[in-house]
Amino acid sequence: MTQKKTTHHNIPKLRFPEFRYMGGWDGKKINEFLTESRIKGSKGDIAKKITVKLWGKGVFKKEGLKGSVNTQYYRRKKGQFIYSKLDFLNQAFGLIPAHLDNYESTVDLPCFDIRDGIDPTFLLEYVQRKRFYKKLGDIADGSRKAKRIHADTFLNFSIFLPSLIEQRKIADCLSSIDELISIQTQKLDTLKAYKKGLMQQLFPAEGETVPKLRFPEFKNAEAWEEKKMADVCIKIMDGTHFSPKSKIGSHLYLTSKNIRNGLVDLSNISYISSEEHEIIYSKCPVKKYDVLLTKDGANTGNCALNHLDIEFSLLSSVAVLRGNPLLIDKNFLYYLIDSEKIQRLIINSVSGQAITRITLKKIAAYSISLPTNKEQKKIADCLVPLDELIYAQAQKLETLKLHKKGLMQQLFPSTDEVNG
Template sequence: MTQRSGGSTRYNIGQNSLSAVPVFLPGIPEQTKIANFLTAVDEKIAQLTQKGELLARYKKGVMQQIFSQQLRFKDDNGQDFPVWEEKTLGDVTELFSRRNKNLIDAEVFSVTNYNGFVLQSEHFEDRVIAGDDLSDYKIIYDGEFAYNPARVNVGSIALFTEEVGIISSLYVCFKCLASLDNTFLLNFLELESTKHRINSFGEGGVRIYLWYPLFAQIPITLPSIPEQIKISNFLTVLDDKISHNQIQLNALKRYKQGLLQQMFV
């Protein structure tokens, strides 16, 4: 039976029709072997999922200890690093706007909430966003940051790690000065306290806008560059473990899906 509601079509299958659908079943011994094998795969997926959650919680907890200075690092001689200094992001970053007037040969990128910079062609697979005239777009190089001022409160800020790219003129671009390590800043931006400050410094109602003059007012407490690098390296190791675990999890889920298709098709 077919029903239409609000412009959509729904198909209802009655009990008689459902009962008539043919099902091909192996014998009970084979069913048991298949079920046991898939259960083992499900248990491994559950273990990797739990491990990923534990690693993420551990990183979040250790970051809170590091940035609140409850946990401090020592220098290579076992001595204390200098006292952290109170700064603002405007003290340690620099705004830039490099227009693509000469139409360089480079890919167009977008900044996403969760995956950082991605090719615009991959981010908007079903449509082309960039127009024919890219002269008003901005050029960005490896080691520079960009963010969407209307979506930075939900994570639309990232560090560019390709050689060169072009991005929409709507993005705000900045780079770290010598006193601020890129990876240290990325981790600072992940803190819940930083996200709260972004919301509080932004302007607007339903949608929060954070232009660079407001972004520059956000306070940051900075250790020396050597300590920043030690912190960054430590947190990068955790990120690598989280990433490796996620790769394993995704691969195992694809493996299970492939098995199901081969078994039941």
């Protein structure tokens, strides 16, 4: 591929050699290539349902939800393009896979037959670009949180297309990266599943006092001791209950969004002023190796061991647990909170309507089981290398995704699509 310098906005920056002199992409209406499909199917009580996952994750069978006898569903065919009216702005697009042929959805998940002249994979990659789907937010019906993109609006939108041969070349290039992403995702999922299964063996199940799997030197050791979380922690606190006024500054400001995948994620970090940091930090002085636990909102239960050497401020959506080193190993405390038993306790103790949350009082009262310090360390030492493998695999996957994102920015023109 070669990079082509041009002042024309409908020519991509990066183009395969055989297309470098082909000129700009042509503006076309989507309705020139797509026709909405309305093949009547079953009623909601018996329909074989499909759904479209957010953020380009594809089309899947919808499990376990029985619909209404009054709701009409429509049959969908393999290869059709589908999207969610309500979640269009959350990248809910897909192509119906062969194994879901004749499955059904309502008009809220409209489907389209794809005519000649546009490659289906190219179309999917095109609409999944943020530049495209966010543009429609300005004209969508509904409130900010419930905007709908209706089929006629979508079909009337303009896109820019190269020749079908170039479309297929781009689609093949991106599909090969998608295959690599899929392989690396499977590897990551396998590692996570292995860790989950191992933790189920290394920690006692509900109602048990010893784990199913125990290291040889602890085979004949005593049962794990029942305690309260407050018994083994010297600090259980949370961050500020007031949003800082400053939006810029030199100090990190973490919220629940920064606690994910067992890590403190700084990819979407905020900053606050030194003055506000001093006030917040004086009330919640987070230290290295404290456990951070999300206690508010959709991410409740996410936890991480703090490996940062620097001070930072926290919002109240994150709790801080500092173990007593004489009673509990710092890594073991993290794995304990991440264990199935404690995560179930967290789910069962969530309260609230608009914003769900757990309180510090409830966290302090959680019943936990503890082995000796030596066995705690042995368990933690077994799991830490596995977490390192998971982290390395996650980084590899993220690098591939960033590579694809950067490539798409080069392979598609920067022209803003226009309505009408």
